[in-house]
Amino acid sequence: MIATWVTIHALLHKREVGSALGWIGLAWLSPFFGGFFYFVLGINRVRRRAHRLKVQRTGRAKPGDIAASRVTDHLAPLESALGRITGRSTRTGNGFAIYQNGDEAYPAMLAAIAEAKVSVALSSYIFRTDESGTRFIDALTAAKARGVAVCVIIDGVGGGWVMSSAYHKLRRAGISAGRFMHSPLPWRMPLLNLRSHKKILVVDGRIGFTGGMNIADENVLALKPKEPVQDTHFRVEGPSVAQLMSAFASDWSFVMGEDLQGEIWFPTIAPAGDATARVVTSGPDRDVEKMEFAALQAIACARKSIHVMTPYFLPDDHLLLALAMAAVRGIAVDVVIPNKSNHRLVDWATRAAIGPMMRDGVHVWLGPSPFRHSKVMVIDDEWSLIGSANWDMRSFRLNFELCMEVYDRPLAEALRTFVTAHRGERLTIDAIAARSLPVRLRDAAVRLMMPYL
Template sequence: MADALSIIITLNTILAVLTVFREPRDIAATWAWILVLIFMPVVGFVIYSFAGRKLPAKRLFAFQGQDASLMEKKIQERVAAGPDPDVDLRVARLPRSARSLVTLFQRINQTPLASNNDVEVLTSGQAFFDWLKESLRQAKETINLEFYTFYSDELGHEIRDILVERAQAGVEVHVLYDSLGSAGTTARFFAPLTAAGGHAAPFLKRRFNLVNFQLNFRDHRKIVVVDGRIGFVGGFNIGDQYLGRKKKFGHWRDTHLKIEGSAVYYLQAHFLLDWNASALKKPMVVTADHYFPALPKKAAGETDLQIVTSGPDSDDEQIKMGYIRLIQLAKKRCWIQTPYLIPDDSTIDALRIAANSGVDVRIMLPCMPDHMFVYRATQYFASELVKDGVKIYFYQNGFLHAKTMVVDDDLASVGSANFDFRSFKLNFEINAFLYDEEVASTLASTYKKDMEQSSQQSIESFAKQSRWLRFKQVASRLLAPIL
């Protein structure tokens, strides 16, 4: 019996090592998966089969075709005919710190600076959904929506019915949703939309695809583009909880942007790429004029920004690199809001260096979990960072879901990417990086108001936690690279 058990353990260990090292991955994730496979025989391999394998090469290639270059050329033509075609001059006018960030994204994400945008910051579900519904009802030609969560609840039905009405009126409607994030929402829910001539598809999902089913590599992006002129990007999804209607979470605190101007072109381009990679039998013509209408002769606004994406289709971790660069550029303040704090070593070092250099580094987190292991790991990293002078706040008025960063007086980021391994490496994400004093000031003022409903944590407050709670935090931290 002992010999048989020894053989099983040996074989399990060998198979675990061979399985994990079969695919290239970073060291932290490698060791985390080895722990799972060795200490959870059989069960660990089942978990790995659904959550550990990398995205198949054929699926990655779907994002790397010619569509991107064709759209880039189309956008360049539109910008050149717009009210302020000299983008290089706009870049030159930015502060030196901002120019370095623009250059970074131009090189690792092929993302030009989008100038002359009007940007409105939306920090409540009521404000966001009021604007969203009004924009959808006013659509004349096209509506493109992409959400991680599109629930079939009261709000979901309301948004879907508006889309049905616009499709019946002749508007071209496309909806892309993540099948795991939108659990419970099926093709039947979107049947009235498809019957009206609209289109809905799950992100990267294939029928009868159990062999290649993945729990990882989710479409966490939130993109809305109406008539190619109005765009939305940020943290809200579609569902009743985002209006504070779920007792579990209470008030939902999030941040979204409403954008008009040339930046909408880039939201549109990323939606088209995601749609064509998912709905292979119903591709959209990426160079169609009505997706990229001519810019008005008068500039929409004064805000300069870049739309940046990241995901497992690239090894560059573009949004994470943007976050790190923002932290490095901070001279006075770096204020962060995120529901999940599970940074890798490079991000931790950036935060520690900034805090120990005299920068006012603050991180605001929710006071409650929505994913237990993730929240315990978040608590662990918060307790470690506070030792280096990072100010940690727990938001008490419901659930904080905003993903924002404000640096000094003129740099900011708002989007879908959390401050964790999953958003950095595993999810498809999208953020707006903004170079504008007014937007930064608005976000900073919002942060201050949120602080009034938050409790600041200290080394002493973390030390008062029970041993059992700290054990759970440490154990969760070991699995951080794969949470």
């Protein structure tokens, strides 16, 4: 009966053939052992729970309401496809500024908070109470004292699972703050995967910041942290800020049960630049795989070049094959990953996964230290994808992520130059093949943990 139940459930719910066969085989070979582990590890409670809990999003267009394409070149199919994938229209008239590390980003973000007149919305995966975090807490507290409406979301694990000092300091200061999917019970394992990896700051509904940067001293190189983390963040102005605010409002309703509405959160926004942009969200609910689909569509539309920078590179075989096929058809494909990331298991698994892609002509470059946490994708020096999503299964399938796609040649060229400038030593097929047998076995074994790394 146990083996039959596992078989029926796996056949109905497992999309990957290999996964379904593995669980079914284990259940019939060892019904009690296999059934127990399938019940604990094999059932996707992440997606099921998210479907049950995630509230209906605000500010989303229905598929039939997507505006006609504003992009007229070979990337028009990409804009059309992402409109159907995301349910959002692109917005014209946006301006972007690029910041490197907390040395540049934090002063700009703190200045925006200091100038806030009616509202501040902040969401961060990590929010420490070190020197940098304290500066943000003080700025938010001062804004609250001026009568500004302040709302803060901190992830329930990334911001401190057992104790989130930033959350408690904000609450003591009278600031409305929530912890995303927090549970103090360690055996509630599905909650550990439902993480909000988004980085959002919206001031007065008109000025937005997003990218890959958390709030911590490790991002400020001038402070000489023991383990520095380089990162890239962006300031956004223009109509697309409303989509950033909408994404935050949806999460706020989910975490706190309150709706953020009205002019202080959603004002009329005048154009502030020439870029066309759109917010792309993903998560283990109805947004599942949307970030991965966006990357696949962009690869398919590329004609000349693909540049990717990511701190962790462990996508599934679909993306690896798409990059390989792009290289085969003559497109220059460059992937920049850290020479050494802050997760050694990811580095090992990456070496086990990328060999076939490299043999087909994809160039993989090892970025020099210190560790760089930037996430950037550039297509044909015309289109960019920026935000919080890493190129791994956790970001593509489990985390709640937020990125922005931007149709703007100056921004794309600046990001391509940035990615190219941070290429270090090229990783070669010979170097991959030269690993000893024990190392190759270790890397291949760790790769089996790919969905959880």
